[in-house]
Amino acid sequence: MMKSADISPTTFVWQEILEPVRSGLEQVESRFHEKLVSSVPEVTDIGQYLQVSGGKRLRPALLLMTARMFGEIQSPAVNLGAVVEMIHTATLVHDDVIDGADRRRGRPSANSRWGNHTSVLAGDWLYMQAFRLAVEERNFHVLDILIELTQQMVEGELIQWGMIGRLDITQAGHLDLIYRKTACLFSACTRMGAVAAGKSAGQDKNIEELLAIYGTNLGMAFQLVDDLLDFTATEEVLGKPVGSDLREGKVTLPLIHVLERCTPAEHALVAKVMEERSFQSVAWEDLIELVWRYEAPQTVKRLAQEYAGKAVQAIESLPAEGLDTRSRETLAMLPELFVHRQY
């Protein structure tokens, strides 16, 4: 949910960024809509409900922008754009079931409207529909990427579910989870952007690899900042309550950083919040104070910055010849933009 004063600097920049792929994104949108129709009405209902509730279409935008570097947007990029948005939507549905989330983007979540079972199966159907659309491309390389991706994501959901309510998560374990949850899909988007533009075989293999590295590092930076904003933003700016992760039993990097350094008494404080899944005995302000005392925001931001740097480096390593300058510059700018975003 966006706040009412919607013309913040970030939104403005984001609108401008999308300009070169706007018509491609519109095609993705209608392809997505057209492919949501199932012979089971609940599936269509859930799909359309989720499509309408929107999101920024960040993943298809990333795929299209990558393809745009190599020329005009063609049909394969549009199809694959719809594929990645479908996969993303499927994981949101499953995540909300696992988190027991009531709301998503300011509306009741699918699980609170249709129940857990129906939502899980609708999520499965969306995964399969994404594959159906991908198979239509008749490109095995794309299917290899997608199979690897979706298994990583489902394994990520499983790992996350197993870690719910636990404080003993390590930084390495959490970064693996972020990779599976977010970065892996970002990477698939940028890789498939290259593949859709025909840049995947022979001497272009290097191009796909660089774009995979770009996507992975961009995704890591994006998710680290996402986790951080859950602590440092305000509800007004974020458009949703802060501290949601912890209330859902999820410990993210800012808190992992604290837990690895704090006193037993401070540890007990965090454990209390986790136990209650609310800020009842422990005030939100006290938790935030702890997070800042151990300089967790600075540390997490620094790490995000490192990932962003690697992403930029990958883009700059692309052979510049024949590339669309504007798209390339946009992709080179995106990591910084993500690190400094406020919501």
Add this chain to the structure above:
Amino acid sequence: MMKSADISPTTFVWQEILEPVRSGLEQVESRFHEKLVSSVPEVTDIGQYLQVSGGKRLRPALLLMTARMFGEIQSPAVNLGAVVEMIHTATLVHDDVIDGADRRRGRPSANSRWGNHTSVLAGDWLYMQAFRLAVEERNFHVLDILIELTQQMVEGELIQWGMIGRLDITQAGHLDLIYRKTACLFSACTRMGAVAAGKSAGQDKNIEELLAIYGTNLGMAFQLVDDLLDFTATEEVLGKPVGSDLREGKVTLPLIHVLERCTPAEHALVAKVMEERSFQSVAWEDLIELVWRYEAPQTVKRLAQEYAGKAVQAIESLPAEGLDTRSRETLAMLPELFVHRQY
């Protein structure tokens, strides 16, 4: 779960039937086992737990037997045999979650051991792993078949979930459900048996189509008898309690037949069982009496017989030249065997 006196006529016949594909089935088994390994231990655990608890491997056997008609079993048939068993296993896991089933094949179900969330995600992982293995075949036609199949199955799960506890299901609606739950997979097995043996393109297209018809009708007959045995068999022979479907809130064809013909008082009797999900106020014997009074078993068996007849007809329509006689005769005999099985 088999009863202890395991050498019943049906078991004996089944063992003999499998003879020509025995070594193929052993290869499927080790391929299946080898592909169950995930980087998330729970997935591997659930997969291996389910593999050990067994089942008859009916679906890979069907696929191999079909391929065997056209020559020796080759690697694609083995791979696809593992694929269909994986898909079958995935749907069992999901079904047990949806049914809230405690047990499966005489052991605790995955959901009662690992919980609903983990089981659902492990089922998803198995679906994806099946696709991974299928993609390795580098055959788009196989992928088209599998995508169509898995969506039909997931839609079937959704429809079944929506009908739980309801008495207003029609015969047509139920037959559609049986198709999605069972016959569609049987059909995919026999089709892919043909595809694995290279019988799918050009003038062989007709062969694949006949085998699709065979598989569909065989599956319909199989499931109708399955549903019937839940009423007419004994727990001793069946190896599990009778009346399970109704206790899980599922109305199958024998009862649909009764409900469409019975008096309001008899209808209320069935409704009572459904409401209580047990035979507390209404005795099992009284329900069975009702089922026999309206000749539901005879009617359902007659319908199963019709499907079996169509299956046999499809096999007999195959161009006989060059076909392995024993495999073909086995496939021609299978429908009758399924109709007359006692468990």
